[in-house]
Amino acid sequence: MKTKVSIFTLVYNQEQYIAQTIDSFLTQKTNFNYQIVIGEDYSTDKTRQICEDYQKKHPERIKLLPSLSKNIGLISNYMRTIKACDGEYIAICDGDDYWIDEYKLQKQVNFLDNNPDYSIVGTNYMKLYKDNRLVEDKKDRKKAYYEFNDLIFKNLIPSVTALFRNVPMKDPLPNWILNFPYGDWPTYLWVLKNGGKIHFLEDVTAVYRMEIGVSAKIRKTLSDIENVNLNILKYIASDNNFLHKNDIIQTSIKQTKKSILAEYNREKKYLKGLKLFIQILIQQKYKFTFIKFYTYSLLKSIK
Incomplete structure (x- = not known):
């Protein structure tokens, strides 16, 4: 039977979470065939054994990738x-998150099957903190749909909620993604580069664990996140597959640089902020407006 959905799961040292994650996949109620594709990255705990046990019980459902001889890192594991x-x-x-709506996949597949002009569908979700607080993250979506020109400025799609057309199967992701600590945002942009829209269901379907994992370390410092995003944008700008999107990409690059500048000031990294200010000012068309922006950002951080 043809596979309708591949559930893409990255796993590393998550022995206390992975069973709940896989169980939340197995309880999905669908009228189509789906597979669970697990990329386990040479865990040092019992994660691999737990995954193998599940695979033996559900061989028709679970595709556990071959064990590795060493840890290859999140993004290499993402690509394989x-x-x-x-x-x-x-x-x-991911192997530390889980779904709480047993009809999540069915709802999302129904939408994409019935709306060929859409390529990605997300949902609302819950955030789970270390103290076991569950907080609903329900966005007030201001638009009926979103597209590449929205996503290029910010990743709007929580990965734990995402379902998207498998564009990478016929049009493989670029290798430059390997330079970065996460691949979901570049993947969504790749999927949308030649068209397609994003839809968000109102349903709360998933739980995202906060304050753990590789990306949590980066998220602690906002300027670090913005610098990663800036470098991703620079690679996108130099990729000929995105040539027709160059104007909006350049606009996003300029806005991201301003965001980094504001974050540097907020984080009291004034020397870094000053260096970036001078760099941007040289290239800035409306210099007085930009100087006002920088001055306001600086004064606000001091206060």
Whole structure:
């Protein structure tokens, strides 16, 4: 039977979480075939054994990628795992997150099947903190739909909620993604580069664990996140596959630099902020407006 959805799961040292994650996949109620593709990255705890036990119980459902001889890191594992996804659609859920709506996949597949002009569908979700607080993250979406020109400024799609058309199967992701600590945002941009819209269901379907994992370390410092995003944008700008999107990409690059400048001041990294200010000012068309922006950002951080 043809696979409709590949559930894309990255796993590393998550023995206390992975069973709950896989169980939340197995309880999905669908009228189509789906597979669970697990990329396990040479864990040092019992994660691999737990995954193997599940695979033995559900061989028709679970595709556990071959064990590795060493840890290859999150993004290399991301790239090898997404290549193993051969479903029409891909859903993402990391090995420490889980789904709470047993009809999540069915709802999202129904939408994409019935709306061929859409390529990605997300949902609302819950944030789970270390003290076991569950907080609903329900966005007030101001638009009926979003597209590449929205996503290029900010990743709007929580990966634990995402379902998207498997564009990478026929049009493989670029290797420059390997330079970065996360691949979901570049992947969504790749999927949308030649068209397609984003839709968000109102349903709360998933739980995202806060304050753990590799990306949590980066998120602690906002200027670090923005610098990663800036470098991703620079690679996108130099990629000929995005040439037709150059104007909006350049606009996003300029806005991201301003965001980094504001974050440097907020984080009291004034020397870094000053260096970036001078760099931007030289290239800035409306210098007086930019000087006002920098001055306001600086004064606000001091106060």
